[in-house]
Amino acid sequence: MHHGFPPAKDGQGPIASRKHADGDSVSVRGSIDGILPATVRPPVAQPASFQRTESNMTKIALVSCAKSQHTQxxxxxxxxxxxxxxxxxxxxxxxxxxxxxxxxxxGLLHPDQVVAPYERPLNTLTRSERQTWVDEMIEQSRATLPLASEVIVLASTHYAEGLVTWLTERGHNVILPLGTLRIGQRIQWLRQQAQPNQDQ
Structure with a gap:
């Protein structure tokens, strides 16, 4: 079963394993702009089609917000x-x-939560402000995300850095399907995967 990552030429898929505190091995698949982990090969060109794993893990997706918003x-x-x-x-x-x-x-928003529009680009925050944001996001994730769940991260470096490290160390199976694709390529790939006739 693959997760949108073509196998490397040497037959080794882009998977990096780490030992969690309880001794279990956890893995991160893919890469976001090369931030984590350094040993993982990012997808080359266009990733393969995405398929859900057959495990009993709850699948959670994390999607980064956007600057373009409604006015109310x-x-x-x-x-x-x-x-x-x-x-x-x-x-x-x-x-x-x-x-x-x-x-x-x-921070971590449920899709149905009603919120007002705002202007706070994460890439304009200072290092200290961004670390505070990451710490708050981790606390919200700790209270919200079930243990041992599979987390699909659809986010840029500014949103994923720090959070992905914590998710991995907590024992989540983290999947980063977008790799180093540029914005236009990400949109094209995501749209293709969401088509009803796309095999799962």
Whole structure:
């Protein structure tokens, strides 16, 4: 079963294993802009088609927010209007059991939570402010995400850095299907995977 990552030429898939505190081996598949882990090969060119694993793990998708937003308070899933967010939402709704939005202003958002629009680009925060955001996101994730769940991260470096490290160390099976694709490539790939006739 593959997760959108073509096997390397030497036959070794892009998987990095770590030992969790309880001794169990955990793995991270893929890479986001090369941030984690350094030993994982990012997908080359276009990733293969995505397939759900056959494990009994709960599948959770984390989707980054977007700058383009509606002007009035609305459910978080409808607040962001960018093409990338809409494509990520459709992917999450198809492949995950539950999904959440990584918001620069509100932290971990349930899609149905009503929130007001805001302007707080994460890439404009200082190092200290970003670390505070990561710490708050970790605490929210600890209270929300079930243990031993599979987490599909659809987010840029600014949103994934730090959080992915913590998820891995907590024992989640973390999947990073977008690799180093650029925004246009991400939108195209996500739309393709969300098609009803796409094999799962």
């Amino acid at each position: 308070p609305i459910a978080a899933k409808d607040l962001y209007t960018s093409a990338l967010f809409r494509a990520s939402r459709r992917f999450a709704e198809r492949f995950a059991d539950d999904w959440y939005i990584l918001s620069a202003a509100y």
